[in-house]
Amino acid sequence: MTTTGPRLVSILRQQPYLIASIHTALDDTQMTAFQHDLVERIGRERSRGVVIDVAALDVLDSFGTRTLRTIAEVARLRGAVTVVVGIQPDVAFAMVALGMDTGPLLTALDLEEGLDVLDRLIAPGRSTSRSRTT
Structure with missing residues (x-):
């Protein structure tokens, strides 16, 4: 995705995972470019998991x-x-009110929980360095 201003998205590699952050609202063309960039990176980086x-x-x-x-x-x-x-809570309320179907899309509260979900699904039984302390 090529832009002349600030980055709209970033895609970073962390071990076997890619972390893609959307920094601002994307129009349909930008969203499609993001989709293609991310899918291409999954193959190139041989990623086992993706957090968006x-x-x-x-x-x-x-x-x-x-x-x-x-x-x-x-x-x-x-x-x-x-x-x-x-x-965000308001986004979730709006999605439900508008009947948007997320299908089998996995979600988590934040990046830490998203990485924990990937750890559990991809390497069950493996201890994680992101273990919570109480």
């Missing part, structure tokens, strides 16, 4: 929701599990 952080978004429309579902399904077909994190 949408915490910066105060709106998630039907196209965005459908694109996230598509990313998750394509990633699954390429051998990676996807977890979407950071859905």
Whole structure:
């Protein structure tokens, strides 16, 4: 995804996972470019899991929701599990009120919980360095 201003998204590698953060609202063309970039990186990096952080978004429309579902399904077909994190409360209320179907899309509260979900699904029984302390 090429931009002339601040980065709209970032995709970082952390061990066998990719962490993709959406920093601002994306139009349909930008969302589609993000989808293609992320799916390409899954193969190139041989990623086993993907976390998509949408915490910066105060709106998630039907196209965005459908694109996230598509990313998750394509990633699954390429051998990676996807977890979407950071859905804001108002966004979640709006999605439910509008009847947006997230299908089997996995979600978690934040990045830490998203990584924990991936650890449990991809390497069951493995202890994680992100274990919570109480």
